Amino acid sequence: MSYIEIKNLTFSYNEKTNVLEDVNLEINKGEWIAVLGHNGSGKSTLAKTLVGLLEPQKGEISIDGLVMNDEFAYEIRKKIGIVFQNPDNQFVGVTVRDDIAFGMENLCVPREEMLEKISFYAEKVNMLNFLDSEPANLSGGQKQRVAIAGILAMQSDIIIFDEATSMLDPFSREELIKYIKTLHQDGLTIIMITHDINEALLADRILVMNKGKVYAFEDTEEIMKKKSIFTDSHLELPVSLDLANALTDNQEYKEIREKLWEYALMK
Amino acid sequence: MGIRFNEVSYGYSSFAQGLYTAIKDINLEITEKNEFIALVGHTGSGKSTLAKHMNALIFPTSGTLEIFGHTITNKRNKKIKYNDIRKKVGLVFQFPEYQLFEETVEKDIMFGPMNFKITKEEAKKLAKQSLNLVGLDDSYLSRNPYNLSGGEKKRVSIAGILAMDPDILVLDEPTSGLDPAGKRILMDLFKNINETTGKTIVIITHDMDLVYQYFNRVLVMNDGHLVFDGKTEVLFQKEDLTDYHLDYPNTIKVLKYLNQELNLNMNVFQKTNAEALAEIKRAVRL
Numbered sequence: 001m002s003y004i005e006i007k008n009l010t011f012s013y014n015e016k017t018n019v020l021e022d023v024n025l026e027i028n029k030g031e032w033i034a035v036l037g038h039n040g041s042g043k044s045t046l047a048k049t050l051v052g053l054l055e056p057q058k059g060e061i062s063i064d065g066l067v068m069n070d071e072f073a074y075e076i077r078k079k080i081g082i083v084f085q086n087p088d089n090q091f092v093g094v095t096v097r098d099d100i101a102f103g104m105e106n107l108c109v110p111r112e113e114m115l116e117k118i119s120f121y122a123e124k125v126n127m128l129n130f131l132d133s134e135p136a137n138l139s140g141g142q143k144q145r146v147a148i149a150g151i152l153a154m155q156s157d158i159i160i161f162d163e164a165t166s167m168l169d170p171f172s173r174e175e176l177i178k179y180i181k182t183l184h185q186d187g188l189t190i191i192m193i194t195h196d197i198n199e200a201l202l203a204d205r206i207l208v209m210n211k212g213k214v215y216a217f218e219d220t221e222e223i224m225k226k227k228s229i230f231t232d233s234h235l236e237l238p239v240s241l242d243l244a245n246a247l248t249d250n251q252e253y254k255e256i257r258e259k260l261w262e263y264a265l266m267k
Numbered sequence: 268m269g270i271r272f273n274e275v276s277y278g279y280s281s282f283a284q285g286l287y288t289a290i291k292d293i294n295l296e297i298t299e300k301n302e303f304i305a306l307v308g309h310t311g312s313g314k315s316t317l318a319k320h321m322n323a324l325i326f327p328t329s330g331t332l333e334i335f336g337h338t339i340t341n342k343r344n345k346k347i348k349y350n351d352i353r354k355k356v357g358l359v360f361q362f363p364e365y366q367l368f369e370e371t372v373e374k375d376i377m378f379g380p381m382n383f384k385i386t387k388e389e390a391k392k393l394a395k396q397s398l399n400l401v402g403l404d405d406s407y408l409s410r411n412p413y414n415l416s417g418g419e420k421k422r423v424s425i426a427g428i429l430a431m432d433p434d435i436l437v438l439d440e441p442t443s444g445l446d447p448a449g450k451r452i453l454m455d456l457f458k459n460i461n462e463t464t465g466k467t468i469v470i471i472t473h474d475m476d477l478v479y480q481y482f483n484r485v486l487v488m489n490d491g492h493l494v495f496d497g498k499t500e501v502l503f504q505k506e507d508l509t510d511y512h513l514d515y516p517n518t519i520k521v522l523k524y525l526n527q528e529l530n531l532n533m534n535v536f537q538k539t540n541a542e543a544l545a546e547i548k549r550a551v552r553l
């Protein structure tokens with residue numbers, strides 16, 4: 001049995017259309033999965049079913065051997081954290097400090113430890129100076145960073161990032177990704193929903209959602225060889241591979257093509 | 268006469284933090300016509316604060332702001348019709364949630380135009396047209412905006428401003444959350460509006476590829492200061508962008524890598540993939 005298993009998952013918000021249709025997925029412990037797909041393809045909906053916020057009409061989800069149902073939902077929620085697409089949906093507290101603490105409070109982390117972790121993770125996302133601020137008064141990217149800190153502080157085994165870096169400047173994004181890489185090396189299972197192909201390239205495998213269905217789910221290197229998957233799904237290849245594809249099989253470009261691939265797959 | 272900032276500073280005052288100066292001594296001139304400007308900078312650098320001044324949503328704490336000939340200071344002036352300014356300068360918020368409040372997408376997009384002297388029928392037609400422009404079909408008209416995906420919400424919020432047809436458009440991260448195809452459609456749309464109607468458009472973004480490909484003029488905010496106002500080419504030719512918390516566009520990064528790895532001497536300053544490709548071919552043929 002895989003670490004995360006989704007079997008025959010079908011979900012609709014209303015009876016009219018299925019937003020997710022017969023989704024089957026297996027994800028291993030410690031894997032980094034990127035999820036790509038057009039707007040409205042069902043990525044966020046899939047994420048919400050995975051953390052038990054939405055209940056599918058059909059199908060089954062199990063995580064670490066526990067089946068998602070009323071009995072185990074609480075157990076499962078301790079294993080999996082999600083950074084929502086809109087950080088405002090994550091804020092409940094009066095201050096940034098409260099909000100970073102919120103997830104940990106639910107996990108009953110002792111007070112001393114909690115205070116230490118608040119500082120540690122606020123520092124990781126470069127928001128240490130804002131602990132007393134009201135979350136509503138932050139800039140867009142600052143909100144995203146606080147939302148991320150709150151979830152990192154829970155130290156879950158699995159974290160879903162739903163476009164969590166979409167409003168970060170290139171520099172802070174790079175910093176954060178560096179840190180996420182170290183967590184991944186320490187065994188964190190990552191599901192990263194993103195529209196940024198360069199961010200997706202860091203994953204072990206890429207899942208492409210298209211109109212509520214799994215359109216492709218393959219090793220990053222393999223899927224990058226299949227241009228049609230991208231063009232069919234409103235997606236684009238990274239610049240380097242777009243160039244590599246455009247340089248025909250002509251021998252004189254061989255070296256350049258190899259370097260372009262090397263560049264794309266550099267982690 | 269478009270928008271002019273004269274020594275503008277803005278301080279937020281909040282209970283917890285006291286006064287926080289978000290933008291400092293800004294001097295900036297944006298012409299009414301034919302400008303296509305990117306506004307970039309690190310998170311918290313003051314971009315959204317600057318944008319909110321451009322349609323008089325907030326007033327300078329010190330300094331003066333001129334918008335279409337009206338002088339705006341920290342004191343409300345009864346002679347100025349601020350709502351007229353807001354019709355002339357349309358602002359799309361960073362978070363679409365702050366902009367969507369009606370029970371259907373159609374009503375939401377119609378809201379702006381209905382403030383003008385047009386009939387309901389005309390407003391409906393406009394709503395439909397604007398929705399299609401942002402890449403959503405008619406089936407979305409009857410949807411509740413709260414029940415849309417993130418990218419769909421973003422598109423609807425943009426459609427709402429397009430329907431108002433303002434003289435100047437200010438868009439706060441309009442492409443964040445859009446899929447790559449949607450990003451292209453919208454950037455091409457904005458560029459097209461700019462070129463065919465001459466409307467000035469200001470776009471906030473963190474996407475350096477877009478900045479390089481679409482914009483001539485770029486403004487860089489850093490810690491509340493306007494630290495760069497000039498040509499895009501000049502910005503990306505700088506040796507080091509870490510002070511600005513920025514990065515280079517992907518074409519430049521990829522070509523630099525090839526130069527370094529293969530000992531080539533390509534001109535790395537190519538804006539599009541097609542231009543980069545031509546440069547690679549040229550270098551190999553030498």
Ligand SMILES: Nc1ncnc2c1ncn2[C@@H]1O[C@H](COP(=O)(O)OP(=O)(O)OP(=O)(O)O)[C@@H](O)[C@H]1O
Nearest residue numbers: 013039040041042043044045414415416417418419
């Ligand atoms: N609460 C809701 N009620 C009804 N329909 C919804 C609701 N939330 C989302 N949908 C619809 O379900 C589909 C999938 O939405 P979802 O948010 O999962 O997409 P997504 O892949 O995350 O898109 P995006 O890239 O724009 O965030 C969309 O067509 C959307 O309109």
Ligand SMILES: Nc1ncnc2c1ncn2[C@@H]1O[C@H](COP(=O)(O)OP(=O)(O)OP(=O)(O)O)[C@@H](O)[C@H]1O
Nearest residue numbers: 137139140141142279289310311312313314315316
């Ligand atoms: N209502 C507010 N009250 C207090 N401080 C605020 C308020 N709004 C913004 N700020 C602060 O002002 C600074 C500038 O914020 P602004 O939203 O203009 O940044 P930004 O450049 O748009 O950032 P981002 O890219 O993250 O959206 C930030 O440090 C922010 O925390």
Ligand SMILES: [Mg+2]
Nearest residue numbers: 044085416417
């Ligand atoms: Mg989503």
Ligand SMILES: [Mg+2]
Nearest residue numbers: 139140315361
């Ligand atoms: Mg902002």
